[in-house]
Amino acid sequence: MxxxxxxxxxxxxxxxxxxxxxxxxxxxxxxxxxxxxxxxxxxxxxxxxxxxxxGLIDAHTHVGIMEEVFRIEGDDTNEVSDPITAHLRAIDAINPADLGFKDALAAGITTVVTGPGSANIIGGEMVAMKTYGQIMDDMIIRFPAGLKCALGENPKRVYGKGQKMPSTRMASAALLRETLVKAQNYLAKKEQSHEKDIFTERCLKMESVARVLNREIPLRVHAHRADDIMTAVRIAREFNVELIVEHCTEGHLIAPWLASAGVKAVVGPVISSRAKVELMNRSLETAMALYRVGVQFAIMTDHPVVPVNYLALSAGLAVKGGLPEEEALKAITINAARLVGIDKRVGxxxxxxxxxxxxxxxxxxxxxxxxxxxxxxxxxxxx
Missing domain, CATH: 2.30.40.10 (Urease, subunit C, domain 1)
Structure with missing residues (x-):
C-alpha cells in the first residue's frame, strides 16, 4: 500500500x-x-x-493519431476517400509511442480522448484512454467514447475542391441526416429479421451509427460557427441523440439555446490564432458564457493544434475570460470525466x-x- x-x-x-x-x-x-x-x-x-x-483530462485531442514528428507516416487523422467513415476506430490508429503521450504525462494529464479529425461528415469512433502504457488495449478506459462528426468549413473544403459532396453546408447536414436514417432502417430490418429468425448481413458503418441512435454513445460534432452548432442541435433533436459540440467556438453567442437543448460542449482550443473564418469570434469568454447558463462543458487542447501539455494553461485562460477558478479546474478533471462518461473511474x-x-x-x-x-x-x- x-x-x-x-x-x-x-x-x-x-x-x-x-x-x-x-x-x-x-x-x-x-x-x-x-x-x-x-x-x-x-x-x-x-x-x-x-x-x-x-490526473488531468483532455477531452478532445488527436494524440497518437496525428504524430508531430512523423507528419506523413504518423498522420492517420483523416480518411478523405469518403465523407462517411463511421466504421473507423481510433484504437486502430493510435501509436502509444507518440511523443505526445510523454508530453501529456509531464504536464499531469493522465487521460485523453483522442480520435479522427474533422475532414469527414462522420469520421469514426473516438476513445478515452490513459496516457501511460505500452499497448493500446491496456490503455482504454472507454471505447467507443463517441462518434466523431463534423460540420462547417472542413468537410466543405476537403470535398468541395474535388467537386464532390459535400460542397455546401446543406449537403453536409443532408449527408449526416441520410446516414442516421439509413441506420434507423438498418435497425428496423435487423429487428424484423430477428423476429422472423432470418439472417441479417452485418454493416459496420450502420452498427457504429446505431450506437448513437440507441444512445449508447454521443454524437460528437465538430462545429465552430453558431449556425453550424445549431444545425447539429437541430439534427440531434430530430433523431433524439445525445450531442456534444466539439470546439463550440461561437457558443457564447447562442448559450441560452444550447442550455435549453441540453447540449454539452468541449471548448477550445483557446491558444490559437483566427486561422480561418470560423474562428473569427473566438473568445476567452465562451466557457464563462456556457457556465452562466448551465451548459455542461470541458476544455480541450485539440492536440497537436495546441500541444497537449498546455491544457492547464488553456483552462487558466478561461479564468481570465471570467470563468471561476474552481470551474476551470473541474473542466479538466471531474466535469471532463462526467462529460465523457468515465467519472466512475477518473476525474x-x-x-x-x-x-x-x-x-x-x-x-x-x-x-x-x-x-x-x-x-x-x-x-x-x-x-
Missing amino acids: LAIVNGHVMTMAGQSISRGTVLVEGSRIVSVGKDIPLSDHMKIIDAKGKIVMP SLEPGKDADIIIIDRHLFDPNYQVVALLVSGQQVIP
Whole structure:
C-alpha cells in the first residue's frame, strides 16, 4: 500500500483537505482524508508544501493519431476517400509511442480522448484512454467514447475542391441526416429479421451509427460557427441523440439555446490564432458564457493544434475570460470525466477510483508549475 501524506489535497469531489492523506492499494484509491492511520509497511510519499490532485483530462485531442514528428507516416487523422467513415476506430490508429503521450504525462494529464479529425461528415469512433502504457488495449478506459462528426468549413473544403459532396453546408447536414436514417432502417430490418429468425448481413458503418441512435454513445460534432452548432442541435433533436459540440467556438453567442437543448460542449482550443473564418469570434469568454447558463462543458487542447501539455494553461485562460477558478479546474478533471462518461473511474480523488494522481509544486494555473510525482492506475510514473 502507498500513502501520499501532508499535501494540500484537492479532491475535486468536495472540499480540499489541508495536510491530507491519500491511500492507494494496487491500482485504486482506498481512502482520502485527514489523520488517516498509517502502518510501517506502507510506502510513503511526503507531499508537504505540494498540491495533490487527480490526473488531468483532455477531452478532445488527436494524440497518437496525428504524430508531430512523423507528419506523413504518423498522420492517420483523416480518411478523405469518403465523407462517411463511421466504421473507423481510433484504437486502430493510435501509436502509444507518440511523443505526445510523454508530453501529456509531464504536464499531469493522465487521460485523453483522442480520435479522427474533422475532414469527414462522420469520421469514426473516438476513445478515452490513459496516457501511460505500452499497448493500446491496456490503455482504454472507454471505447467507443463517441462518434466523431463534423460540420462547417472542413468537410466543405476537403470535398468541395474535388467537386464532390459535400460542397455546401446543406449537403453536409443532408449527408449526416441520410446516414442516421439509413441506420434507423438498418435497425428496423435487423429487428424484423430477428423476429422472423432470418439472417441479417452485418454493416459496420450502420452498427457504429446505431450506437448513437440507441444512445449508447454521443454524437460528437465538430462545429465552430453558431449556425453550424445549431444545425447539429437541430439534427440531434430530430433523431433524439445525445450531442456534444466539439470546439463550440461561437457558443457564447447562442448559450441560452444550447442550455435549453441540453447540449454539452468541449471548448477550445483557446491558444490559437483566427486561422480561418470560423474562428473569427473566438473568445476567452465562451466557457464563462456556457457556465452562466448551465451548459455542461470541458476544455480541450485539440492536440497537436495546441500541444497537449498546455491544457492547464488553456483552462487558466478561461479564468481570465471570467470563468471561476474552481470551474476551470473541474473542466479538466471531474466535469471532463462526467462529460465523457468515465467519472466512475477518473476525474476526482475518491475511494474506489483509479489511482491517477499528480503532485505539483504550485497551483496548476501558475504557468511555472511542475509535476513532481505522478501515478497512473497506482503505478508511479514520475519521478
